[in-house]
Each structure stands twice: as C-alpha cells, then as structure tokens.
Amino acid sequence: MIGTILNDEYYMRQALNEARIAFDKDEVPIGAVVVCRGRIIARAHNLTETLNDVTAHAEMQAITAAANVLGGKYLENCTLYVTVEPCPMCAGGLLWSQIPKIVYGAKDEKRGYSIYSPSILHVKTQIISGILAEESAALLKQFFHNKR
C-alpha cells in the first residue's frame, strides 16, 4: 500500500511537471501522464490557447497520445494521473478509453465531472484523489492571481 502511494506520488509529480510547462506557456496549468505497466507512455499539458482549441485539455491529449503508443484505442492496464479533477468532457473521454484507474490531485469545485454526474465515469473505474492536491491547486491559484 505504501509502495502504491509512493508510486502515485511519483507519477503525479511527473504530471505536475507538465502543469508547470503549461504555466510557463501562459496556459491554464494542468498536466497529465498515462502510465502503463509502470512506464510513462504519454505526457501532456493543457494547450487550449496555443492550439486555439477548447478540446485541447491535458487529459484529452494524453488519451490520444497513449493510444498512439499502444497501437490500440483502449487504454487497458493504464492509469491516468492528472493534477486536477477532470471536467465532464475529459471524464467522458476517459470513459470511452476504458481506462481502469484515474488518479487526480486537486478537486475542481466549479467544473469537476463529479459535480455534474459521478456516473460519467464507469462504476468499476478506480478513482483516487488528493495526491499532491495542494501543490496542484497552488499552481492554478498562482496562475489566476497573475491574470488579475
């Protein structure tokens, strides 16, 4: 169990690194990685401004990138780590991906999928929250503070 928590923290730190890359690009700082059998197969960060595309959330890009690496569109045996709770769009994409485990950092009290409907994700999907939540939330807070 301790090993699992350490791993979750390790991979979440990688997602947080992605969020920091987004921050440096003046993008809303959210990052994600997809891990398959202990290996990071995709890294992504929010690029909605750079790509001029509201669908370019970290999770969506991570799903697409991971499927490219795997050569199949379903992310079986994978875990997504994302610094903030997915929105309904991303949760819906994760449902379609059949990913069995999702780990997120900070809650999104305004746009998190769980506010709309927890059932957007499959009942059998393992969901862990709160990993490095404070660091993830602090990065977002700093971003929006700078915007004021």
Added chain:
Amino acid sequence: MIGTILNDEYYMRQALNEARIAFDKDEVPIGAVVVCRGRIIARAHNLTETLNDVTAHAEMQAITAAANVLGGKYLENCTLYVTVEPCPMCAGGLLWSQIPKIVYGAKDEKRGYSIYSPSILHVKTQIISGILAEESAALLKQFFHNKR
C-alpha cells in the same frame, strides 16, 4: 419559424451526409456540421477506428475544425448540427466552446449526455432535438445490424 425549421432540416441533412461517409468507412455513422451566419464552416464524421482514437467523435472534430476556420476558440454565433445526441464528452466540449445552439437528430438512450446530466450544457444553450431523427437512427441501426 417555418424558415428556421427548413434551415435546420437542410443543415441536418448535411450532417447526415457526413454520417453516411462514416458508414461507408465502417465507422459508427454519426455526422456533424457547424454553421456560422448561415454558412457551413466545418463538416466532420466519427473517425474513432480510422484514427485509433476514442476522442475522434464527429462533434469533437467539428469543434476543432470550426475554431480553426474562425481563428478563435469560441464558437459564438454558431450552431452545431449532429445526427445523434452528444455523449458527455462531446457535450462537455460544446460547453467549453460556448456555442449558443445545438441541434441533434436521434436521442441516444444509452450514452446521451442528458441521461448523465442535462447541466453539462449551459442553461442558456438552445437545444433542438428530433430533426431527421428517424433517418439518423435508421442509419445507426443498419450499421449495428450489419456488425452482428
């Protein structure tokens, strides 16, 4: 009002043409178009198999394509026509796009966003359903019948 209905049918027929293109590619036959000030600025159909990507729904591609045409990521003054009710992923993407009007054909009793949470779409978004619903549903039914 009659003019509006005729227009909605006209544009939905374009979306249905896209769905038929998907059908011919052995993709789940769902099509979409984005209309801005009377002009079709994006056409898309489901490409999840071709692109090996669960996020490649017609609506998601239509959002991205329309934003490219407009040069801005928000689809103000646009209408999305899609042959089948959007899933939570696509409804979530449409929320982010700030599109003011969505017209869909057939209900999706299993994966439609409204089953999960009608509030995934903004309360001010105008939603019209049932336009060419029978034709859209029949195409899907034929597709899944052929798959058996």
